[in-house]
Amino acid sequence: MMLVLSSATGGVEDLPPFDAGALISQWGIAPLPLVVTVWATGLYVVGVLALRRRGDSWPVGRSIAWGVGMLAFYLATSSGLAAYDTVLLSAHMVQHMVLSMVVPLSLALGAPVTLALRTLPRRPRGWLLAVLHSRLAKVLGFPPLTFGLYVISPWALYFSGWYEASLRSTYVHEMMHVHLVVVGALFFWPIVGVDPLPGRVAHPFRVLLTVMTLPFHAFLGVTIMGQKTLLGGDWYPALHDGPLGAWLPDPFEDQRLAGGILWGAGDLVGVVFFVVLFAQWVRSSMKEAEREDRRLDRLERQERLAATEVTAPDRAPSE
Incomplete structure (x- = not known):
């Protein structure tokens, strides 16, 4: 396996043409994503095992969702997709959709906060509850605010100098990844x-x-697909004029492909999320109906008992 040292500052080596094989052969060792993935997955597994040791259950679906989210995060930041994310706008756009939608949605379905509240010792659990009830948490969880951040930040990314800066600076590039995950998490x-x-x-x-x-x-x-100027300024034409130009597609064609990926993937994940929410809604309604039935049953039993006590004849004690 070839490990590629590629930086956002232009130190991109002579990458082979981008294909399915390149996703594996161009895998890189990124220390921060590796540490985050190992620790987040390990702590989650420790929590689930702690629940099972004391006889409590934890839904398997939540564990699978967390595993999918962490795997998607690691693939997006360490596989060949990450090696090409400053070379092809289309590759970056796939990474963008994974980090901003797939990862936050999957991790949210894993319910790590609930798992932590059920397994942490008393004092750390108190700290976590204090954070959840803080004013900052309430502000960051305000739905109109998170919705605005989620829909506006991609426009700010691609139609300002931010995206070009992310191509030329490793630090800005990594902070962009963090931003995509955080904003997606705040929304989902x-x-x-x-x-x-x-x-x-x-x-x-x-x-x-x-x-x-x-x-x-x-x-x-659609807006990106119809742009007459290139996102990233002269970054992609400069790559096209270099040694990668032998296989790189026309920058405008790649930009149109990237816009199509954003359009199609956004709708696809949105529809999947809609189905998840609808299923949650139906399940919640069924549980609410069951609780209401139990409440009515209890009320009916109490009324019958009261009626029996009122109509029962008084019996004098036998002499």
């Missing part, structure tokens, strides 16, 4: 509603927020 976590976080709203509003994101992704994708 309260809407998924599995963890007890501030900002959780009723299921109809969750579905509405999800549906409202679809036109923004589509419009941004």
